[in-house]
Amino acid sequence: MTSSKFEPSDDIFDFVIKKANGLKGLVDTNLQTVPNQCIQPKEERLDKSQIDNQESIPTIDLSNFDDLKVEKSIQEAASKWGFFQIINHGIPIEVLEDLKDAGHKFFELPAEEKVKYYKENAGPDESVLLYWSAIGEKNEKVLEWRDSIKHGCDPQNDSNLWPPQTR
Structure with a gap:
C-alpha cells in the first residue's frame, strides 16, 4: 500500500503521476470526497434515458474463429458498446x-x-511491462479514474518480465 497521503490542497497530477501513487493510491488514502478534477460535468454525462435496458453486454464465441460472422460481431460490439465478453477462447481458467x-x-x-x-521511465523496450494512470494531461477538464498495466508476452520466458513480488 502507498504511504503517501493526499490532501485536498495537493496537486492531483503530481500525487498520481509524478509520485507514482496512481489512482489506486489516491483511493487508498480514504478520500472523503471525489476531487473536482475527477467529476464529469452534468451536461457531459451519459443520458440514462438513452440506455436500452433490454440489451445485454455482447458475448462473442471464438470457437469458430475463422467465421466472418465472428469478425463482424467483434466490430459491431466494439463500435456500439466499446467492449464485449469473449467465450471459448481456449485460455485455461488457471492462466x-x-x-x-x-x-x-x-x-x-x-x-x-x-x-x-x-x-x-520506460526504456527503448516498451514491450515488457508498463504502468500508467489514465489521468490524462494536466490541462484536461476531467481526469479519468484508471490505473493500467501493459505487459508484453514472451511465451518462452515470460515470468522474468514481471516484478519479483508479482510472479
Whole structure:
C-alpha cells in the first residue's frame, strides 16, 4: 500500500503521476470526497434515458474463429458498446486467474516500486511491462479514474518480465 497521503490542497497530477501513487493510491488514502478534477460535468454525462435496458453486454464465441460472422460481431460490439465478453477462447481458467492475481499484486506494490515500471521511465523496450494512470494531461477538464498495466508476452520466458513480488 502507498504511504503517501493526499490532501485536498495537493496537486492531483503530481500525487498520481509524478509520485507514482496512481489512482489506486489516491483511493487508498480514504478520500472523503471525489476531487473536482475527477467529476464529469452534468451536461457531459451519459443520458440514462438513452440506455436500452433490454440489451445485454455482447458475448462473442471464438470457437469458430475463422467465421466472418465472428469478425463482424467483434466490430459491431466494439463500435456500439466499446467492449464485449469473449467465450471459448481456449485460455485455461488457471492462466487467467494467475494473471489477475499478478495484476492485483502489482497494484499493491509501494509507489517506489511501481515507479520503476511507469511509462515515463520506460526504456527503448516498451514491450515488457508498463504502468500508467489514465489521468490524462494536466490541462484536461476531467481526469479519468484508471490505473493500467501493459505487459508484453514472451511465451518462452515470460515470468522474468514481471516484478519479483508479482510472479
